[in-house]
């Protein structure tokens with residue numbers, strides 16, 4: 001990209017433990033990112049910026065995010 005200035009508002013992703021009551025839908029496989037008591041499932045939450053402006057939050061199962069090729073970079 002030939003952009004002259006790097007925006008400080010870029011999309012990025014973080015990895016979190018799925019909490020009880022979570023009702024997000026995975027942006028990759030379109031199924032709920034469910035809390036499970038047995039397995040400490042992890043989800044990736046991505047803040048998506050479009051043209052330097054915050055646009056939306058996307059949720060992913062951690063494995064789906066990897067499968068999607070980490071569209072918003074590596075999740076911490």
Ligand SMILES: [Zn+2]
Nearest residue numbers: 026029061064
């Ligand atoms: Zn998924």
